[in-house]
Amino acid sequence: MYPFLAYIKFLCSSTNQHGVHSPFVYDLLTKSLYKKEQHIKYLVLKKYRETLKKSSDTIEVTDFGAGSRVFSSNKRKVARIAKHVGISKKRQKLLFKLTYYFKPKECLELGTSLGMATAAMSLANPESNITTVEGCPSTANFTASLFKDFKLQNIELVNATFKYFFSSEGFKKNYDFIYVDGNHDKEKTISYFEILLSRVHNNSIIIFDDIYWSKPMTEAWKYIYSHPKVTVSIDTFQWGIIFFRKEQPKQHFKIRV
Secondary structure, rough: OOHHHHHHHHHHEEEOHHOOOOOOHHHHHHHHHOOOOOOOOOHHHHHHHHHHHHHOOOOEEEOOOOOOOOOOOEEEHHHHHHHHHHOOOOHHHHHHHHHHHHOOOOOEEEEEOOHHHHHHHHOOOOEEEEEEOOOOOHHHHHHHHHHOOOOOEEEEEEEHHHHHHHOOOOHHOOEEEEEEOOOOOHHHHHHHHHHHHHOOOOOOOOEEEEEOOOHHHHHHHHHHHOOOOOOOOEEOEEEEEEOOOOOOOEEEEEEOO
C-alpha cells in the first residue's frame, strides 16, 4: 500500500513546466523530457525489448539487493523478467531523452539487469563511454551477448558486486551521468550516494530509481536531496534526479513526467 498512497500524495503536490521557476529545469522539461520527438532509434529499443519478451531462456539470478516482489525462485525466465521487473517503455524513452539532451561522455550504471536502460543510454549517445555493473554472473553473461548482437559497442559490462567495483581500478574516473538501479535498501542506497560523491563534478547528474519502493527508500531519497552538495533535485515519483550545479540555488521539484 505504501507506493500507492505515496503516489496519491505525489499527484497532489507535483506540477509540470508551468509551475517551475528555474530556467535550468524549465529547459530540461521543455527541451527534453516533455519534447514529443520520434527518434528513429526508438525502433531499436522496441526490437531489443521484443527480443527479450520472446526469449525462451531461463537464468539463475543471484540477487544482491532487497529481493523481488514478483519472483519466488531465483530461476527466472528472461521473458518474465523483461515484462515484470525491467524498465518500462516510458522510462526507457525518458532515459534516452536525458542522455540525448546532456550528451554525457562518461556514464555509469549500477544494476545492468537485462540491459534495457543501458541500451537506451548507448543509443542516445554513441559517443559516450558506458560502464555498467551487474553482480549476477548469469545475468551479466546473457546481457553481454545481447549487447554484442545489437552492436552496442560503447558499453563495458563489469560483472562484480557494487562494493567490489567501488574498490577497483575501474572506479577511478569522474562521471557525467550515473543511473542507480541496483538495490532497494535505505542504508546501501545512502552508502552508494556518498561513495559516488567522490566521482561527480559540477555538471554531473545522478538518477536513483524506485525512490518510493518502500518508506525506507523514500527516507534515503530525502537524505540524498537534502545533502548540502546537492543543489537541484527533481522527484518524478519513479526517479529521483539530482544535480550539483554550484551556480544554482538549492531547489527541490516534484514533476509529473
